[in-house]
Each structure stands twice: as structure tokens, then as C-alpha cells.
Amino acid sequence: MDLSAISPTLLLASLMVAATPILLAALGELVVEKSGVLNLGVEGMMITGAICGFAIAVETGSPVVGFIAAAVGGALLSLIFGILTQFLLSNQVATGLALTLFGLGLSSLLGQSYVGIRPPAVGKLDLGPLADIPFIGPVLFNHDLMVYLSLALCVGTWAVLKYTRAGLILRAVGENHDAAHALGYKVVKVRLLAIMFGGACAGLGGAYLSLIRVPQWTEGMTAGAGWIALAIVVFASWRPLRVLLGAYLFGGVTVLQLNLQAAGMAIPVEYLSMSPYLITIVVLVIMSAPRKGGKARASLAAPACLGRAFHASH
């Protein structure tokens, strides 16, 4: 085994790329959960976004249009979930799981004629002299636009939730929908918008996989990234900046195991592939463990109405 073959610069740079899809999806899901809705369909929306973005980018030759299509595709799919759970009051957990299965099937259908094609390339963003700084340049300033957009989205989500009235109303709806309704806020409308935002973000995350990270289309290519995004939201105790930490941590583990494999580590590949998921489980258990003399730490931050159906009754 030759660990010196692993370059820290490349490792960190690819970490950012690996983390971006789950960061996008997790941010979307965070907003959805903050509004009190549990959408377990992240995986389905991601892969639908992946194929929508891929197909449109191939057809139009423009990755930008592809990303827009991915966001729209993810949002449309989430709208199905929104209508089912918000108007028809279906069970959120069951509907979310169904959405994942539906999204996986739908994307296979849509993607039949796109297997084995290369999408139009997405260039790196030219940040001029910044990219020439030793070590920091290649790690931080030598990426495509989406990496920076996902970071901006993270800070933006944090600021909107913390400082704006819209964010306050969103948190209020997730915390106590009956009280929010009594004060005259439109619970269902707020939640639908949040669900669609979540769908659009998941779609962007999926398209990042199919257009930039891989880049090509294969069936089931999200390979559990949506589930990891869901776990990261809990891991982050519903805080946007901790979502960033969680996504990069997970991205780091993924990249590290790839590098370790390449370096010829003497343990079976399967263990390495498992490791990010195992670590996620361990971290979740530690985060949720009850503290002495108090509630479970994670549950303190969970929106109180998470997963509960709202029906306006007078």
C-alpha cells in the first residue's frame, strides 16, 4: 500500500465535488422539514433531476438549461408529494417512500435512450489569480459554478431562516401549525412552497451527479445519496451551516475510501464502500443519544410538527 500516492490537494478538491450533490439535496430537505413536512422522497427527486438535467443538457447542448430543467423536474415530482400530503392528507412517510420508488422507475424510463452518452462539458469557473495560490487555489478556487452556488445557497438558507420574516413564518409553521393557522398564516401554502423548494434542490443535486461528477447517465446512479442527505439533516440538527459540515464530512469519507482503494489498501473494497454509511449511522446514534437529565439532543432541535398532517378545523 502506498499512501503517498494520495495527494491531499486532490483529495480536498474532489471532496468539495463529492459533497455538492448531497449538500444541495440536504439543504432542500432541511427547508422542507423546517416547515414541518417529512419528505422521504429525496432519492427519487434526485434521480429524476439527474435524468431531466442530463436529457435536456444533451438535447439543448447547454448544461445551464439542463440544471434549470433538473430543478423544474425535481419540483414537479415533489409537487405530487405536496398535493397528496397537503390536500389529500396522505401519510407523509408512506408517500415519501412511494415517491422514491416512483422516481427511480420514472428516471429509468426517461433515461433509456441516454445510456452511454457524454453530456456537454461544464467548464471550471475562472477565478483568475486566486486559482494560482499554492494549495488553497486548487482546493478552493478551481471548481465549477455549481460548487460555489451550493455554498451560497447554504449561507442564504441560513440567513433567510434566521433573519427574515419569511423564514420566521416557515419555522413557525413547522413548530406549531395550529397556532400558525390561528394567527392567520397559510400553512398549506407555506408547506407546498417549501416542498417544491426541496424538490428543486434535490433535482439540482441529481443533475450535478449526472452532468459534472460522473458525468454520464446510468440507472440508479444516485446510489443512496438521497438517503444520506436525509440523514445529514438530522445529523445537522436542522441547522444549515451544520448541513454543510455534514455534507463535506460525508463527501470526505467517500473520496477517501476511493483513494484508499486506488492506493491498494489490503482490505476488501466492500468495507470501504460501506464506511460512509456506517459512519453516518454511528454519528446519528451519538447525536441522538439522550443526555444526562435531558431530552435527546437531536430531538431538541427537531421541528415540533415534523411529519404531522395539518387539517384546518374550526
Place this chain on the structure above:
Amino acid sequence: MTEERLSTAGEDLLTINGLTKAYPGVVANDHVSFSIRPGEVHALLGENGAGKSTLVKMIYGLVTPDAGSMTLNGQPYAPAEPRAARASGVAMVFQHFSLFEALDVAENIALGMENPPKMRDLAARIREVSQNYGLPLDPDQLVGDLSAGERQRVEIIRCLLQNPKLLIMDEPTSVLTPQEVSILFQTLEKLRGEGCAILYISHKLEEIRTLCDHATVLRLGKVVGNCNPREETARAMAEMMVGEVLHVPQKAPRVPQEVALEIEALDVAARTHFGTALKDINMAVQMGEILGIGGVAGNGQDELCSVIAGEILVPADKVRLLGKDVGDKGPNARRALGMLAAPEERLGHAAAPDMSLIENALLSGAVREGLERRGMINWGKTRDFAKRIIKEFDVRTPSENTAARALSGGNLQKFVIGREIMQNPSVLVVNQPTWGVDASAAAAIRQALLDLAAKGAAIVVISQDLDELMEISDRFAALNEGRLSAPVDAAGLTVDQIGLMMGGAHDLEPVQVAG
């Protein structure tokens, strides 16, 4: 009793004219008319289900009336949503607080305002207004950490910041301690002095007699009377609400008998961060006796109820039932021995909200009523048991198949208490048996407890309603920070003595020396 009030539209703040609202199967409000003047404290009286809540929701714009009109300050007033109502100067303090526990005080207040100022300015205004009205609040505190009284302050300050002309208060004192009630009344007096009208809904008729200038009585959605509460007795008003002569519970004289329930030197550590530890609890309840336990909520009431019910297990000899050690036995084993409980929280603790009354009857009655055999449920027998409870305790419900959640608080409480009483317990503990229950249902529940005691059961009644405890208890004790005072005879006990019992014991806490 019914005196027509002559008033011209000009001097009235709010006039309600023929408001009608029907829901499938029930007319919640049937041509309700009355008016409120500036600076008036107007009481809205009625039993549960009389239509008070629907009426104030229409005034606050949460519900649109089917017919009828309102005028505010001489202008037609028909708020389409609460926002419009708030903009017109109508504010409301809800019965179940419309607060967000995970948000801080300032954020909660901002949510109830139309155009809130910047958070920093708002925090300053909250400090200023809350000091002015004698309701100090810290804008940065999380609402989840506040007491019930402080939470209500948040709601009131939220209303006051918008300079309301009409303040609607739905059952504002049901969760407050006596001290908090008197602070609230001072605030309301100050508001009245400033010309703000108050529409006040309460079950507590004595409060209405002290506070209100005028009362409108609703029964089954119709206005059935008007009165000046200061000139009426509480009993007369209660009878106006119920529409019949009110039955006052009668207590039969009692001779000392053998001890049924005994708890000795019991210590229980607090189970959660927010729980209370029980310290050195001693009590002995005789057969046929009712022991009333008073105290402000959160001083160990839930824990004590759980210990007697068997939800918290303790060493076997700490709790004795008719001389038998039962401290280490769970609820079902205790039920088999005749020790039953009706905990405070109706929905979720005493009853499963989404299950039918039949299923709920089964949950606690299975053992004593023989509703199951070798693991199989006898549904026929269970249905009969539920029907008997419904009939015996006058539970108003469409059928025994109705979900517990769908019943009004008073009716569900009658069901929950009735379910235990019908099983002929030898020891019964009830926690807050008449919380949020209207006058006639409360009287029925108290009478049922007295009847059960007369049949020889030992009963522990835990309540925050001191009048209730004085009415039915043979002996009285107070819980304070997990300590139970020595029980004394309830007859002839004065309010001062009770106050001392409720306030005292914690001064005796031994000082812990570190090291």
C-alpha cells in the same frame, strides 16, 4: 333576569347582529346578537359546546358567518382573515396558547403582528410595554422555557403592542395560579381604564363576578340571557347557562374506617429534566374517605398520581393497598386488586385520542370487567361496558364508536372518570378531574366521586381548583416541590391556612454541604 340593554349604535364599539353559523349536524350559533361598549368587560358565558368559541372565531376572522352582520365603530365589519381583524383593532388571546415553543419571545410576538419593527426595536418595545403593564418579559427567552403564566403574558403583550380596541380572551385563567390570576386582573383593569373593551370567556363564574360589567349567556348556540354579573350569584348564572336547576354535590357524614391506601416515607427521583422529585411522602387514606391534594401545577402532582397508578414503580412496601404491598406492581396488576387511576391529560394519557370509546373502555377495563379471555377480546361485552359508561355518566356522543378525540373536553372527562368508577375500585386516584369542564359536567363528576366514596372506596383527588377540593374532600393536604404536607380536616379550613400549606414546606429543605 333578562334585561334588554338600550344602546345606540353610536356609542357601541362592536355590535353583533344575528350572527349564524351552522356545521354539518349542528347549529353552532343561531342568530346571536349583542353589543360591547368601549371600556366594557363583557363576559360570554355558556357550557362547552354552547357556541362561544365559534362566535369569537367569527369576530376574529377565523370563521366566516353564514348569516348576520357586525359593525365596529359604526362601520360594517366583516374580517375575512385574522389579519384583517387585527388591522381593525381586534386582538385575541387563545385558550390553548398560539405560541411556538422553539422560538423566542420576540419572534413569537413578531408573528402575531402585521408589520413588526426590526427585531432590536421590537425587543425594546416588548421590554417597555411589558414593564408598563406589570407583566415583565425577557424578549430573548425561549417560550418553551416559560411557565403557563409567562406564556400568557407573551400572548397579551403581543395583543397590546397593536393597541387593540377590543381584546378577546378565551379561558385566560384556566392554567394560571391564583397569584398569576390577580396580576392578570390588574392588567385588564388598566386596559379597561384606557378604553379598551374586553370580551371575556370563562367557566369560572366567581371571576366573572369580580371582573365583568355585563354578561351574555349562550346555550346551544342561542343567546338565552343577559345580566350584570355583579348583581347575580354564581349559582344563578350557572343555572342560566345550563337551563335547569343546578345540582350541588351532597356529602354524606362519615365514620372512620380501616385504611385502604397507605404510602410511607416514599422518595422518588425526578424522571426527566422537567419533572419533580417526590420527597418523603406519607399518607393514609381510609375507606370511604376523599383526600384532596392541592398545590400549584408542577409540584409533583403527576408523579404522585403515577406512583399510585403504578406507572412509576417503587419498592414494594412503600405503597400498600388494604395491607398488601403493591409498590412494585404495574398498573394492570393494581387494577386487578382494585386500585384505579384517571390521570390528568385526557387526550393521550387517560384516553387514546384516535381510538373509539369502545376501545378506550377496553384499555383500562379489560382486567376488572373480564373483557378478554386467553388473549381474545370479547367485543360484545366491551361494547356493553362502553354503553353503560355513556348512559350512566350522561356522556354526550353520537355513538360509542366515536373517536375519543371528537368528544368535547367535559364529555370525554365524564367518560374517563366514569370508566374507572364503573369498575368499582377500592382505591381511586384522579388528577384534575374537572379541568376545562363546564359547570354541570363538573358537578356531575364531583357527585360521582362522592357517591363512590359513600360506597366505601378510598379516593385521592389531586386538583388545582381549591373550591372543588373544599367541596368534596374529607381531608386536605398540599403538594409543594414534591413534599406533601400532613393532611388536615377539610372542614373549617380557611384560605389563609391553605395558602400557608401550599407555600411552606420548601423552607425546610436541608442545606447540602459540598464535599
